[in-house]
Amino acid sequence: MTMSTVGAQFGPHRHARGRAAVPQHRRLRGGEWWRTIPGWHDVDAATFHDHRWQLRNTVRGADDLAQVLGERAQPAFLADLRAALRRATMAVRVTPYTLSLIDWADPAADPIRRQFLPLHSEQEPDHPMSRMDALAEQQDAVVPGLTHRYPDKVLLLCLDACPTLCRCCTRSYSVGDDTEQVDKCDLQVDPRRWDKAFRYLRGATQVEDVVVSGGDVGLLSAAHLRVIGEALLDMPHIRRIRFATRAPAVLPQKLLSDRDWSETIGDLAARGRQQGKQICVHTHFDHPDEITEVTRQACDLLFQQGVPLRNQSVLLTGVNDDLETMVTLIRRLAWINVEPYYVYLHDVVPGDDALRTSLADAVELEKNVRGQTAGFMTPTFVCDALGGGGKRELHSYEHYDQQTGIGVYRSPVVDPDRPFFSFDPLRTLSARMRMAWRSPAMRQTMVARAVAAAGM
Ligand SMILES: *Cc1c(COP(=O)(O)O)cnc(C)c1O
Numbered sequence: 466m467t468m469s470t471v472g473a474q475f476g477p478h479r480h481a482r483g484r485a486a487v488p489q490h491r492r493l494r495g496g497e498w499w500r501t502i503p504g505w506h507d508v509d510a511a512t513f514h515d516h517r518w519q520l521r522n523t524v525r526g527a528d529d530l531a532q533v534l535g536e537r538a539q540p541a542f543l544a545d546l547r548a549a550l551r552r553a554t555m556a557v558r559v560t561p562y563t564l565s566l567i568d569w570a571d572p573a574a575d576p577i578r579r580q581f582l583p584l585h586s587e588q589e590p591d592h593p594m595s596r597m598d599a600l601a602e603q604q605d606a607v608v609p610g611l612t613h614r615y616p617d618k619v620l621l622l623c624l625d626a627c628p629t630l631c632r633c634c635t636r637s638y639s640v641g642d643d644t645e646q647v648d649k650c651d652l653q654v655d656p657r658r659w660d661k662a663f664r665y666l667r668g669a670t671q672v673e674d675v676v677v678s679g680g681d682v683g684l685l686s687a688a689h690l691r692v693i694g695e696a697l698l699d700m701p702h703i704r705r706i707r708f709a710t711r712a713p714a715v716l717p718q719k720l721l722s723d724r725d726w727s728e729t730i731g732d733l734a735a736r737g738r739q740q741g742k743q744i745c746v747h748t749h750f751d752h753p754d755e756i757t758e759v760t761r762q763a764c765d766l767l768f769q770q771g772v773p774l775r776n777q778s779v780l781l782t783g784v785n786d787d788l789e790t791m792v793t794l795i796r797r798l799a800w801i802n803v804e805p806y807y808v809y810l811h812d813v814v815p816g817d818d819a820l821r822t823s824l825a826d827a828v829e830l831e832k833n834v835r836g837q838t839a840g841f842m843t844p845t846f847v848c849d850a851l852g853g854g855g856k857r858e859l860h861s862y863e864h865y866d867q868q869t870g871i872g873v874y875r876s877p878v879v880d881p882d883r884p885f886f887s888f889d890p891l892r893t894l895s896a897r898m899r900m901a902w903r904s905p906a907m908r909q910t911m912v913a914r915a916v917a918a919a920g921m
Pocket residue numbers: 612613614615618619620676856
């Protein structure tokens with residue numbers, strides 16, 4: 466679909482066309498849809514919505530998938546998946562809940578499948594500038610798993626496990642099992658490592674804001690969650706704590722059936738409020754199909770406990786890079802009281818170039834999104850600039866050349882003199898330009914010219 470046809474559909478006078486049916490974004494999937502998958506045909510709702518069952522039955526590769534899909538498995542699709550996994554930087558791990566939302570009649574075209582299950586037929590060569598740790602988080606780590614890049618906020622990686630592994634992961638240097646391509650750095654659940662981070666933070670009194678991430682804090686036990694939350698709340702200078710988990714999107718059962726866990730979040734938030742501090746949950750939905758009636762219930766549980774819930778999406782080709790999908794996603798999030806916070810340009814990490822978009826397309830999408838709904842429900846589109854520049858608002862580049870695909874950003878707070886970069890996927894460049902990127906000398910020249918054009 467082209468931008469202009471979608472733009473017309475979402476044009477300024479659409480709201481004036483009289484009373485329409487229930488809008489798309491309010492129609493949430495319900496019922497027992499997973500029963501159409503042969504392996505789960507006999508699984509009742511009580512079992513399916515138990516987070517322990519979900520974790521026990523997580524699909525960890527093509528063999529698991531073939532078994533679950535039974536006669537619905539398409540041999541060509543499975544062969545395509547197997548071929549992709551031989552060169553993947555991220556292993557496969559998908560919860561039954563997420564897997565059940567994929568349209569198995571046409572998995573190749575499905576936007577949820579694209580996020581979690583790679584296909585050889587859609588893989589593209591990596592951009593030569595791609596890096597495993599594109600955001601230089603390890604370089605800026607003050608103790609293992611604690612990145613302190615900005616004056617008053619830090620990123621604490623508590624664990625390296627996730628219930629579902631995303632292909633676009635920027636932490637594929639650590640998260641997930643080793644693959645045939647990568648041995649990963651360990652950041653396991655380890656209270657002694659956390660103690661080192663807490664010791665640092667007690668002394669770092671300029672820090673007011675802690676992002677507790679991973680991995681996914683949805684895989685921490687309630688007891689560990691409490692240990693981390695209370696240690697941080699006990700530091701008078703820390704005023705804001707965000708727990709990052711994709712559980713609302715890929716394992717909403719965690720919130721609904723592990724009441725210990727969700728009540729711990731609620732308790733910490735209540736204790737925080739008494740101290741004048743804010744505790745919230747940051748999550749990650751990329752496509753409106755990920756939001757079901759179960760999601761709504763899970764998010765309501767947090768909302769009713771007064772825990773703000775915010776969303777960070779990644780812009781992905783063929784998943785959410787068209788206006789209609791992005792607007793439906795944003796409206797659906799707003800409908801269930803999840804604030805769309807950021808939409809990230811896909812980081813320049815290896816193994817997923819097929820899903821990256823160009824900066825030009827992202828900028829165009831942003832222009833068409835802004836104004837569609839309340840400003841406070843409209844996400845900021847950002848680029849986490851290569852090399853550790855941190856998040857930059859997409860439009861704020863110093864220089865961008867659509868021919869070379871190089872974007873140059875300044876990040877005065879991180880380092881006023883260093884240029885930081887974005888690189889468009891090779892697929893969006895001309896054949897001549899793709900050739901140029903193959904030559905290390907040409908690469909250097911192109912980057913140097915872009916930096917000069919940016920006046921740096
Ligand atoms: C994203 C990030 C933060 C939080 O940034 P916000 O823009 O406030 O969401 C903090 N530290 C690091 C290293 C980060 O990458």
